[in-house]
Amino acid sequence: MRNNRAMALVPHRIAVLALDQVVGLDLGTPSQVFGTARTEDMQQLYTVDTCTAGRLPVRSTAGFQVLPDHGLELVEAADTVVVPGIHGGSPLVDGTVDPAVAAALRAAHDRGARIMSICTGAFVLAAAGLLDGHRATTHWAHASSFRRLYPNVELDPEVLFIDDGVLTSAGVAAGLDLCLHVIRRDHGSEVANRSARRCVVPPWREGGQAQYIERPVPRGSEIGTAATREWARQRLHEPVALRDLAAHARMSIRTFTRHFRSETGLSPAQWLLQQRTEHARLLLETTDLTVDQVARRSGFGTTAALRQHFQHRVGVAPSAYRRTFHPRP
Structure with missing residues (x-):
């Protein structure tokens, strides 16, 4: 994670490497998404x-040609x-790539540059x-x-993106999710959410969420779970059980679970953990609530439960996250 103020003084340099x-x-996704990431001023x-x-x-x-302003020297400095x-x-046909491109990517990786790909x-x-x-x-x-x-x-191939040292995303719109994930990792949820609003896209879809593979779109007359998801979001500070969600949607537990997974790619329990974690991140960034209060207001109940799930999903402890994204004057 990087310091917001230092990054504001010297913008992080991104090279988009285009092949034939x-x-x-x-090609346009990184400049569009990262270009909207700004400080409050x-x-x-x-x-x-x-x-x-x-x-x-x-x-x-x-149906157009790309006329670049830079050669591979941009990769060396990014x-x-x-x-x-x-x-x-050739990367899709026989598993090879231009040796100059491969050397530039390996050199960038070896010196510690972050390497990302979108789709293929x-x-x-x-x-x-x-x-x-x-x-x-x-x-x-x-x-x-x-x-x-x-x-x-x-x-x-069934997730939106993976951050495993080298970052990769699924196809098409998943590149947006990966770029927003990087902004969130660098600068926190508030900056990433502002970028998402400027791009008019959802602020957060977790990388482990399933790609939408050959799934039929529900008919307009079918009852979905969107209203129940919004109902649950307003009650993250309360215990919300699967039976409560199903009852609100007026479905059996089995039918509700099937509809929910079809629409979100997640089980209700996974989705609730995702929402509680994201709410805890926002509270840690934007309030002076104690970690114990954040745990209660985000529905984890105890500091130990918040710490366990936060560490697993975000990669750092809640207190360390706050020090990075909500520094005291």
Whole structure:
């Protein structure tokens, strides 16, 4: 995690490395999302630039060419390198990548730069040898091809993103989730939520949430669980059992659980833990409540329970998180 004030003075440098047949949406996602991340006095927290090997134009899948301002020297200086998805080329065909690209990515990784991919950009990172022995994800439709080409990578194609040293996301909109996750990790929930509002996207979908794979969209006349989820969000400080959720939705427990998982990709218990953790993060960042009070108001009940779940899901203790994102004057 990084200090907000220091980052505001010197913006974090992001290099977007585009290869031939780059996916148009993936290419624009980092600049759009990271470009909205600002301090309260509107100072930019990130700068985002695009580069290619040899500073040469590359084709996009959207019918336009990318004319970059930078070559691979941008990767050498960047704090974070993002590889968008591609819809063709050797990383998807035979598991190889331009040696200059592979060398630049490996050098950036070795000096401690953060490395990310969106969608099939994971094929590029795997071809460069950066995902061997790591958990990773990519678009679910390319999972079998990825496993065949890169058997040394632990692929999980049913999640939105994975942060396992090297960061990878699933396809299309999951790149938004990964970028917001990075902003949240660097600067906390409040900054990430402001970015999400500016991008008009949901502020948080946990990485472990399932990709929406071949699931039918419920008909408009079908009863869903959205109203019950909102009802539960207003009662995070109270004990909320599965039977309470099902009763509010006027469904049996079995039917409610099936609908809930179909709509969210999570069980009701997993979703409640997710919501309670996110509420605790917000309280730790924006209030002076004690950790014990935060535990009660977010529904964990005890400091020990909050500490256990917070450490598991966020990676640090609540007190350490507060010191980082809610410093005292």
